[in-house]
Amino acid sequence: MPSGSLAGTSCLVLGAGGFIGLHLCQALVAAGARVHGYGRAPAFPEAMPPLRWTSGEFDDTEALAEALRGAEVVFNLLGGSIPALANRDPQADLSSNLVASVRLLELCGEAEVRKFVFISSGGTVYGVPRVIPIPETHPTDPISAYGIHKLMVEKYVGLHAQLNGLRSVVLRAANPFGPYQSPHRGQGIVAALIATRLAGRPVRIWGDGRVVRDFLYVGDLAEAMLDAALYEGPEQVLNLGSGVGRSMLDVVAAVDATLGGTGEIIFQPGRNADVPVNVLDNTLIRREFGWKPRMEWEAGLRLTADWIAATYFPAR
Known part of the structure; x- marks a missing residue:
């Protein structure tokens, strides 16, 4: 179980300007860490806490090497293309993200980084599950680039x-x-559904709506990342999920209940790269980190809906 404190620890967040990066930076600053953000300009700079900032791309070796100087803990959120783009052009995604990731690891070695935390995809690396919930020991047979x-x-x-x-x-x-x-990035079904309903448009669902996914509030994710930075145990790969599966129809119904209305649903042909069900077994991270999801599903939806309404539909 993680122990100690990140107070005074030099932490470099790669991809700090994104959705997860913003919440991670907020959590790190609140924990007293010395935070250095790296990446493209934050989408919502008004929410970014005070920190050192370096603008740079993933493939900018010189800028990355400079940012890594003195970093004790590195959180890598870069290379985060979205599934649709990766599947559309796997070669470009591979050359830009994998090559840059390998070079980053080499630079971390040269900079003598103490700890490296990487966010992978629990929703895609396992492929079609043989058991539910999916443990870390499950075969990894992804069906998407x-x-x-x-x-x-x-x-x-x-x-x-x-x-x-x-x-x-x-x-x-x-x-x-x-x-x-952002509800417009092409990734993040909850945000997209909320924005679609607020705009009064019909929701479009791939398949029959019975595809099941595991959803995790971003604040709980950020808390687990801080735990990972302090963790000294033997495990190197851990699932990070709620352990609860919800179908797309369930999610639409929950969004409608949160917003106090209903609307049309349009069903579209299913996609080959979508596994039918994905629910992560979080037993290992609960045991090793002492972590558990804290945000209730309905409360998280309300916070998300309130923010999207205020940001994108202020006249409502």
């Missing part, structure tokens, strides 16, 4: 841990949701 690439990065993280002694933790995260998630 996105899942394959995430798994490859995991393997290189493990390789550098074995060969170069880089202490690392890979968190296979479920589908995060919460405030500051």
Whole structure:
């Protein structure tokens, strides 16, 4: 179980300007860490806490090397293309994200980084599940380019841990949701559904709506990342999810209940890259970290809906 404190620890957040990165930076600053954000400009700078900032791309080796100087803990949220883009052009996604990820690990070794935390995809690396909920010991047979690439990065993280002694933790995260998630990015079904309903448009669902997913409030995800930075146990790969499965029809119904209305649903042909069900077994991370999801599903939806309404529909 993690012990100690991140107070005064030099933490570099790669991809700090994104949805998860913003919440992670907030949590780190609240914990007293010395935070350095790296990446593209924050989408919501007004919510970013005071920290050191470096603007840079994932493939900018010189800027990354400079940002890594003095970093004790590195959180990697870069290379986060979305599944649709990765599947559309796997070669481009592979060359841009995997190559950059391997180079990053080499730079971390040169900078003598103490701890490396990587967010992988619990929703895609396992493929079609043989058991539910899915444990970390389940075979990894992804059926999408996105899942394959995430798994490859995991393997290189493990390789550098074995060969170069880089202490690392890979968190296979479920589908995060919460405030500051853009509903227009093409990833994040909860935010997209809320914005669609607020706009008065029909919801479009791939398949018959019975596809099941695991959803995790972003604040709980950020808390687990802080735990990962302090963790000194033997496990290197851990699922990070709620352990509860919800169908797309369930999610639409919950969003409608939160907003106090209903609307049309349009069913579209299913996609080959979508597994029918994905629910993560979180037994290991509960045992090793002492972590558990704290945000109730309905309360998280309310916070998310209130933020999207205020940000994108202020006249309502």
